[in-house]
Amino acid sequence: MKWNYFFYAVFLAVFFSSCDEGRIPEKEITVTEEGxxxxxxxxxxxxxxxxxxxxxxxxxxxxxxxxxxxxxxxxxxxxxxxxxxxxxxxxxxxxxxxxxxxxxxxxxxxxxxxxxxxxxxxxxxxxxxxxxxISMYGTIQKTVFTDKCIQCHGAGSGEPAAGLHLTEGRSYADLYGAASTMVPGQQRVDPGKSGESILYNILTTDMSAEWAIDHSRLMSEEENLLTLIRKWIDNGAKER
CATH class of the missing domain: 2.60.40 (Immunoglobulin-like)
Structure with a gap:
């Protein structure tokens, strides 16, 4: 009996000690998000x-x-x-x-x-x-063609350079599967093939160094946008 009383006393001591230290689990925990x-x-x-x-x-x-x-x-x-x-x-x-x-x-x-x-x-x-x-092509239109290209390719009333319109609403038809007027036998945008597309090559190589404008200088510090164009072409060059 003494041992039973002893263990009972120990149990009560531990129980009340736990209560005093706040270690009884709460039934519900509320998490608040700041900001x-x-x-x-x-x-x-x-x-x-x-x-x-x-x-x-x-x-x-x-x-x-x-x-x-x-x-x-x-x-x-x-x-x-x-x-x-x-x-x-x-x-x-x-x-x-x-x-x-x-x-x-x-x-x-x-x-x-x-x-x-x-x-x-x-x-x-x-x-x-x-x-x-928010289309991929719409993003290229806004960040590349409208911001950097339409001064020569369609902003004025005259014929755009190389007969290429890059204004909104006309650019896609002039690019997708369209024959290049400057490089015979190649397409301005060859869907799925950025390496064979004039649009991508003219911006990333010196192929236009002897033309009126060296196009590679237009985006020499725009690696993210060049990557965007490459992946858009390789992904099928979709308009929407």
């Missing part, structure tokens, strides 16, 4: 023609950074008609801008489709962006 919340509503066109090395995301960026501090892949949330409604929480104080953009495998921004400031005082931020063309 701001953004709610995105958009209609996205062209999401399904991106190369697998890229992601179209809702992302937050710190000031002067091209790498996202936080991001959410939009492809997993999009409906059949391109409509997407996404909530992203946990946006830290370092995030200054929110973007719908495309990034590569290391979360580096390649192109932005929509951008807004991230108010520091707002707990919930709404992004109602309407319809966005």
């Amino acid at each position: 701001r919340v953004v709610k995105l509503t958009a209609d996205l066109v062209g999401l399904d023609n991106w190369h697998s090395d890229y992601n179209v995301v809702l992302a937050g960026f710190a000031e002067n950074s091209s790498y996202s501090a936080i991001a959410k892949d939009l492809s997993v949330s999009i409906a059949d008609n391109g409509h997407v409604e996404v909530v992203m929480s946990g946006i830290g104080d370092e995030v200054r801008t929110l973007e719908v953009c495309v990034s590569n495998s290391i979360r580096e921004r390649i192109a932005t489709f929509y951008s807004m400031e991230a108010p520091a005082t707002a707990d919930t931020i709404r992004m109602d962006v309407g319809t966005l063309d």
Whole structure:
């Protein structure tokens, strides 16, 4: 009997000691997420023609950074008609801008489709962006042809250089499977074959060094965009 009393006393001591130290498991654990919340509503066109090395995301960026501090892949949330409604929480104080953009495998921004400031005082931020063309080709049109090429290829009223229109709405027809006027026997864009496409070669080699403009100088520091063009061609050069 003495031994029974002894063990009983030990059990009570351990039990009450555990209670005093707060080691009784809670029935429910509540996890709270700090930071701001953004709610995105958009209609996205062209999401399904991106190369697998890229992601179209809702992302937050710190000031002067091209790498996202936080991001959410939009492809997993999009409906059949391109409509997407996404909530992203946990946006830290370092995030200054929110973007719908495309990034590569290391979360580096390649192109932005929509951008807004991230108010520091707002707990919930709404992004109602309407319809966005986020296609791979639309991105090339905006970041390459419109920004760098149309001064010679279609911005004016005269005939564009080499008869090549690179303005929005005309460029695809003048590129896809179209014969080059400068290099006989080759296509401006040969779908699936970037190495045999004049568009890619003229931007990455010295083949135009003796023409009016050495095109390789136009994008000598734009490796990400050159890679984008190469993968677009090798992926079939789709318009949408």
